[in-house]
Amino acid sequence: MAKELTSRSENYSQWYNDLVVKADLAENSAVRGSMVIKPYGYAIWEKMQRILDDKFKETGHENAYFPLFIPKSFFSKEADHVEGFAKECAVVTHYRLKNDEKGGVVVDPEAKLEEELIVRPTSETIIWDTYRKWVQSYRDLPLLINQWANVVRWEMRTRLFLRTSEFLWQEGHTAHASRKEAVEEAETILKLYADFAENYMGMPVLQGVKSASERFAGAIETYCIEAMMQDGKALQAGTSHFLGQNFAKAFDVKYLTKENKLEYVWATSWGVSTRLIGALIMAHSDDNGLVLPPKLAPIQVVIVPIYRKDEQLEAITEKADEITKALRAKGISVKYDKRDTHKPGFKFAEWEMKGVPVRLAIGPRDLENGTVEVARRDTLEKDTLRMENLDEKIENLLEKIQDNIFQKALSFRESHTYKVDSWDEFKEKIEAGGFVWAHWDGTAKTEQKIKEETKATIRLIPTDGEKESGKCVYSGNPSERRVAFAKSY
RNA sequence: CGGGGUAUGGCGCAGUCCGGUUAGCGCACCUGCUUUGGGAGCAGGGGGUCGUAGGUUCGAAUCCUACUACCCCGACCA
Known part of the structure; x- marks a missing residue:
């Protein structure tokens, strides 16, 4: 790594x-x-x-499965749909290869499909063709x-x-x-x-x-x-x-x-x-690597042993197995990383890179004191906890982390969300990055102009937000609600 | 499809201008010893027809021609 x-x-x-x-x-x-x-x-x-x-x-x-290949003719049946996807379709034209003189293979020109097949970019057409019968x-x-x-x-x-x-x-x-x-x-x-x-x-x-x-x-x-x-x-x-x-x-x-x-x-x-x-x-995620929310982390807790001698490892492993068992009983996924090919520092860095929410380190000192070092990935904080009821403490910690990650993302979004009413401010905020709530006159032309000039697009029009009359930030024409603009992926 | 760039061990690069020993470096890998509470150290070792095909030359990673692939910037998009 x-x-x-x-x-x-x-x-x-x-x-x-x-x-x-x-x-x-x-x-x-x-x-x-x-x-x-x-x-x-x-x-x-x-x-x-x-x-x-x-x-x-x-x-x-209910789940079902429809084919990967879609007859080309299906696509032409819904006009807007074709237009939207035509430019990015992979097309199957032949069904066979044959050997060429150089020992390679070439497409067999004899094996041309009567009707070409599209590799699905989405399945509406094949599915609706099927639903007709259902x-x-x-x-x-x-x-x-x-x-x-x-x-x-x-x-x-x-x-x-x-x-x-x-x-x-x-x-x-x-x-x-x-x-x-x-x-x-x-x-x-x-x-x-x-x-x-x-x-x-x-x-x-x-x-x-x-x-x-x-x-x-x-x-x-x-x-x-x-x-x-x-x-x-x-x-x-x-x-x-x-x-x-x-x-x-x-x-x-x-x-x-x-x-x-x-x-x-x-x-x-x-x-x-x-x-x-x-x-x-x-x-x-941050500059140390991935940060995963506990509910989606493949490994929620990783345990790293710290030892010099084999006897120490044995004693630690015994304790680690105990902890693993208790955590798994609570439905927590645990990995005990007892590879002896890597040092603890390497493992710390590696599991941080992989975003494991909680890391436990157990060394000889912990065995003596009945403690374990607990490090949380989201804040990078370390704490030494008593072994007693560790499973409950970890369970609570995972919930806390899940919540903290959300709150952090939420406050980031809030601090990067702006209401603007002037075109200059609009350009400035868009350039800096974030959601910009602004009035829009509802026309595709204005939307297009804004996109050309700032690269920002309308991300969404709120459905539940209250109406508020105002003037379009670009054209000055009347508008009845603000919409969210941003540069996007 | 336009504009720019790159191609050399698994990965990242130097060497190319100005042709000339055995193609070199870092990381990774293998072996051994010492290490292990934040990415270990030392010693030894393995691995490359220099993108492909032609050409020039006594001699090509290096010069010439063509081709191919990939990357970055634009138009398109979950």
Whole structure:
């Protein structure tokens, strides 16, 4: 393991890149723009998956799996949808290779597909083509399906977790009998995502809807959660779309009502991806490495023995095993790091880099005194605690850490959130980084101009916030509410 | 796709301008001894057809030509 991490103040984006690699989360693969998620990084994803999956099930959803390949013709059925994704689709044109003279392989020109296949950038089209067959009557509704899958979007510029050509995600696709029910579904999921972000990731989020130009291709309304990273840039952490009847009409999905009338169904789709891992990293970590919230840390407590002689190690191991057992009984994940190939100092640094929330160090002195050294990753504070009821103390500490991480992120966001009314101040605050609440005249033209001049986009329009009449910060035209602007990932 | 850059052990680099011993350094790796409460020290050791293909030359990592890959900056995006 390399020693130094680039500091955040020196080069934030380099810090992020270094951290992902040094914390052993992921690395670039042989395929441009596609990453290898390493075991430690994947373990975080697995924790996210388990928590989210439980929540989806609790809210009545079921998992299914739809194909990776989508017939090209499906894409042309929903006009906005094609336009949104066409530019970044990988296309399968052939189904066979053959040997060439040089001992390599070439695509067999004889094996051209009749209809080319798209590697899914998202699955609305194949799913709605399928739903047509599943839905006949109001009795078949609602249809509440989720799938865990990989998708491919051929990105120009990629970054580990934040934007890769292939990524993992979950995509929910639901069908409903009424507009109201579909809107409620989209809102329910948004709240579910917000709860996950705040109470598990320890990352405060704003909730609202996207402007027309930031909306999902094919949606009537896109709900989103937006988080702030430590460089003051916003990161979209999850989206939930009310699709209206767009896909039902494009794929002819109709049902008979109780009154025996034929109606198109109403739809939603929603997703979060491995991008959340990027968000998690940038929301909390520091110049010593990753800082993980206890609820998502693959290892919550690491125990490091400090010893000179083998007899000492044996005695420490006995104590460590005891502690491990007690903590596991409380559902806490523990790693006892008794590698004799590395010194304690090395281990301290390594587990800090990997963001383990709590580290226990036990040495001969502790054995004598009946104590253990407890270090918390979020504050880097060390304390010596009595062995008695250690399991309860650690359990409480983990809760405290979870809470502290959230509070820290929240106060960071609050200190980087501004209300501005003048264009000069707008530019200044955007440049410095943060959320800027400003009046907007509601036109795509103004939005575009602001983006061109400051690189800031409308991150969201609040749905519950009170209205307040004012003048657009750019055009001076009347506005009825403030919206959140920021530069974003 | 535009503009800039890079390609040399696993990783990071020097050497290239001005061709000439056995291609060197740091980290990592292996062995041994000493170490172990914040990234250990010493000694020894292994590992490279210098991106690919041509060319110039007595001789090429170094000069020439072509190609390829990757990185950074822009347009696009969860």
